[in-house]
Amino acid sequence: MSQPLRIALLVEASPHSRQAAASALRFARAALAAGQRVPRVFFFGDGVLAARPRATRIADEPDPAAQWSALAAESGVELVVCVAAAQRRGLDAAPLAEGFRIGGLGQLIEAALDADRLLTFAD
């Protein structure tokens, strides 16, 4: 196989109302399954809501935070949540879901510069 691509992801879509948020997760899984590398996923805008854990499990509905947490645990993908976007949405008041951590926009820029591709999931 040729050299794996390093693919950075930027998730701006809300996990509660946008298909793009679910697409980002599916893309990350598919890219890893295909032997590519996804070193970092950066959550920005309403995308940061993916880091908020659910207190209650809702039957027959996906739990985006738990899905991302599982992906991070399995594959070591770094899940970085923009501090400013998180503060605006009150996410700094409680612990983030497993595997997520707070970071700055500099980490998005760094990921974009280091990666072979940057993909945005916004709508």
Place this chain on the structure above:
Amino acid sequence: MAEERKSLLILCRRAPGGSAQPRELLDIALSAAAFDCAPQLLFADDGVCQLLPGQPFAGLIEALPVYGIERIFVDAQALARRGIDPARLLLPATPLAAEQIADLLEAQQLLLGG
């Protein structure tokens, strides 16, 4: 970093009101500028309204050159369709025709926004 910086264009296509996206996209631009990425901005579609005086973050738009963001472009056709006189804009953005926009996008290594 020793290697040459990648070229970065941020595409601002949404009106200043209605969502936080336009303002947050500018945060990315400022951050990129802080990392010496020399980001370029292209205002197109409803995004051209971000360049009008009186919009909620007009002050930030005016200050972009102070933060090292000097290559600012605007879709000339989007201005014309909305009856906006380029002389009214908050800062002197370079107007581009459709073919020039295609060339600009083609030349980038990184594109953000939309």
